[in-house]
Amino acid sequence: KNQVEQSPQSLIILEGKNCTLQCNYTVSPFSNLRWYKQDTGRGPVSLTIMTFSENTKSNGRYTATLDADTKQSSLHITASQLSDSASYICVVSAGGATNKLIFGTGTLLAVQP
């Protein structure tokens, strides 16, 4: 069964600190992996998208890594800001005929002053 699991479910950090969010997937075939940021009550906004051949991709203070062998991805946030408080969703696109998006349940990050 195609699944995307994220950990931790929630996380509280102090402003200025770094954090790493995890994503494990069992999606086959694999096309690409995306990280989205979703503010409360808003639509998700794309942070990064990585294909099979990409190991890392950055977007400002956000750096995503992908290990296609172990089917793991991480999102590292550097020097966190209060505006980073949001839900971070890992999404895997299945290749093949269906090309379906499999969504994780998200990690809820709270950055406190």
Next chain:
Amino acid sequence: DGGITQSPKYLFRKEGQNVTLSCEQNLNHDAMYWYRQDPGQGLRLIYYSQIVNDFQKGDIAEGYSVSREKKESFPLTVTSAQKNPTAFYLCASSPTSGRGNSYEQYFGPGTRLTVT
């Protein structure tokens, strides 16, 4: 939220009533999607459309209907047959006709529907 608008932001309806959620995009995207988001669950695909006048069921299409008469618009109707309609509904569009492939999906701001 890009060039995708959803209205209204909040919607309240009585049980047994049909309700239509609006989704408009000015990104000239071919594909459009409707998702449902419930607490503690990942987004689930309701319907998607690859081209005008054509659409396909997603994973949880029962109790929903859509139309795609214009490229820019993809309204979703939540019918009285939907057993648990209270949820956060998200519309998305993509610059490709695929069902969510490597091309980016851009999401609207969402509509929170509450049915009592």
